[in-house]
Amino acid sequence: MKHLKVDPIKEGTVIDHIPANKALQVMSIIKPEKDDVVTVGINFHSKKFGRKDIVKIEGRELTTSEVNSIALVAPNANVIIIRDYDVVNKRLVQIPDAIIDSAVCGNPKCITNAEEMTTRFKTVSRQPVRLRCEYCERIFHIDELRVE
Numbered sequence: 001m002k003h004l005k006v007d008p009i010k011e012g013t014v015i016d017h018i019p020a021n022k023a024l025q026v027m028s029i030i031k032p033e034k035d036d037v038v039t040v041g042i043n044f045h046s047k048k049f050g051r052k053d054i055v056k057i058e059g060r061e062l063t064t065s066e067v068n069s070i071a072l073v074a075p076n077a078n079v080i081i082i083r084d085y086d087v088v089n090k091r092l093v094q095i096p097d098a099i100i101d102s103a104v105c106g107n108p109k110c111i112t113n114a115e116e117m118t119t120r121f122k123t124v125s126r127q128p129v130r131l132r133c134e135y136c137e138r139i140f141h142i143d144e145l146r147v148e
């Protein structure tokens, strides 16, 4: 079994290498349900990044679309799936080519902010992360968008 710095969990998902202070944004993406047991670690020491946040969700494996949305706020995160205390899958998040319904357009005049509708962005660059709104065609740095 690979060693994790955080207390081991029996089943679930560990999201490691979240940039410091982004854990709460990650939480808003995974939207824990009433019975979900979630542990949030903020400002852990990291050899690679100096400081990092960690989120653990017990009893739940994240879907690909949740993992992809996490990539928007934590592009270097590791998503680790645990079953019976064992690491069964470990992968780096990856920003998808299209972001559907997980970011809010930063243009106040965009139709997506005036009406109740699904937002759509195309990824125009990954390093740094820049997305183009498919409705108003404006290009945003990820920090200009609200991710949810």
Ligand SMILES: [Zn+2]
Residues within 6 Å of the ligand: 105, 106, 107, 110, 111, 112, 133, 134, 135, 136, 137, 138
């Ligand atoms: Zn827009």
